[in-house]
Amino acid sequence: MSKPVTRREFISLMGATGGTAAALQVGTALGLLPGGAQAASPELLALGSNRRRVAILGGGLSGLTVAHELSKSGYDCTVLEASHRCGGRIFTVRAGTLIDEIGNRQYCEFDDEPHMYFNAGAARIPTTHHNLLNYCKELGVELEVFVGENNNAFLQDDAMMGGKPIRANDYKTNMRGFLSEMLAKSLTQEEMDEPFTEEEAENLLGLIRSFGDLNEDLVYSGSTRTGYASGGFLTHGVQRDMMAFRDLLKTRMGRQILSGYEGDYGPSLLQPVGGMDQIIAGFLRQVGDRVRYRAMVAAVQVKDDGVEIAYDQDGVRHQLEVDYCFNCIPTHLMAGIDHNFPSDYSKALKYVRRGEAYKAAFQAKERFWEKLHIFGGITSTNTPSRAIWYPPHGIHKAKGVILGAYDYGGGMYHTKMSQSERIEAHLSDGEKVHPEYRSLVEKPITIAWHRMNHMLGCSARWRRSFREWTGEEEAMYHTLQGPVNGRHYMIGDQISMHSAWQESAILSAHYALSDLDQRVRAELA
């Protein structure tokens, strides 16, 4: 057992807590925490009879945000989108959808029903992402609750309990019990006296007790929080045996259960009814007529008085001359497109590395998880497939679509496999949790973002290490955040310090829009 916390440590702990609390209050008063910027569409000057042409390169969320805001203010926008669809990494797959992975095209064969879809890119909306939620409201995108953390979902690790899956709840309740017991025992009465008033000390100990469900002797001896061995409704409930602490220490995945659902991943989470691409549909209801599809940008030349763009569509090279240009083409693709950006800009474009996110999904022939009392939520496994997500929508319907793999950080393991190898890997990983998995699922799809046409990655990696940004990295980031010649803006979640969130894509668009707005105001003044 760890050594008891000394009085001195406690006093400094109190001091530290006091400090954080003070900072929090100030922060919240300013509206800075925890969600980031205040939700507000930029207030752009309406152009009136003045004319300004704008090209938006890429119909990603940030590009459509710009198109929508500028159109409202009277700008003449054209969106050039290389793919057959807008949305980029907001991609919902349903019956008939083409998954345009280069070298491995797939068509989705799911049953054609409203709840039978898969969010292959963005899938969850934190309720602190105000700007995104604001647009959902403005654009009439209906939302529902998304379930991430679910006590009834499983935790499976070959290293623990012989590989037998246990409920997240079993891990959580028992581990909390053990941790609380250690904490309670390390706080002897004498040590509690000094820094705390009697009332505080009592409250703290009470919290620790209830956090871990300890008995009066401050001992953890199991808990009915994990359900009963028998009875519980019409007869007395019989408590289940507690698990062995040592068994729980066999897995390193406890972090996922105890702290994986915090911050952006914490409750409550939301999702659009019918798929994340309903957000894109919402924007397209406003600016859909401004979009040119299968229009692949080939060159961007920034001039003194505007921007010249060349793009390929239907095998023909077209030119477009505009006053301003907003560009959400992924940096690693922009690096290969002709441009006349200054050298520091070009260097920064080349510096950003691309991520490797990978997802896979199956159609389930029946909602077998609901028979196990799982309604939405995430099972974590220590396999390369890493997770199974159960849909929070379509409850009690005949079938559903489940996520069969999600590797956010190191997706190359599956990306490099052939389609049939990928599927076999997910089936055999899934069988460890649900023994009948193989016979219960069908119609697999895989999405290797590293190979998706016109994307080739998710998401921008600015840092070479997992540590802080270096000064040089930060400088390059600010270079790309600023415009070229006041005419060309890079946007997208790639131009943020919090990539891989839709909110970041929107905030980067707003940042660029307010810069443009200042310039236009000055010009027209």
Next chain:
Amino acid sequence: MSGRIVRAAGTLMLVSLLSSPALAAEPREPFDDRYCTTCHGSDGRGNYGVQAPRLAGMEGWYLIRQLENFRSGVRGTHPQDIEGIAMRPMAAKLDDESIADIVAWVGDWPYVPAEVTIAGDSAAGERLYATCAACHGQRAEGNEALGAPALAGQNDWYLVTQLKNFMAGYRGSHPDDSYGQQMLTMARTLVDEQGVLNVVSYINNLEDR
């Protein structure tokens, strides 16, 4: 543009038929095999961001051979050949007809020499290049008869990767790769990374920019 080959649900059709709005009800989005520029950059001029080299100006015979090598697994299968592994699945599903279509398409792209991005001792490189000239030509313009491609004007970072890959045996050690095997032996005359940088910086000088 005419005769562009498009595959949809296993059938062949012309893209021009499908792009007319009357037929847009066709539920399945068609696709074709001309996706190379996503990685290889505008007009195939190479993209450092994806480590995919310049194709514009590449000799047709060399292009076909490399696509066939990637398709059959002669190239891009060594577990350490990271970038080759990225390219291989792109060629794996191409049939001969598609390859012919692509070679004709790539042939249309104007040749533009790549920008210089590496630094080395080009005088030392010139001495090293004497060996290379026998096959690749005095001006690194390539020699079809010997199967050696042009090197001048290619992205220098790509030439560096290839020479390192040949030296390490990541490229050119497949038993059916007779051209690659010759080149593997030659690359080892460069001894180390500095030799590679020197010879590539000399090759950079051979292109009038």
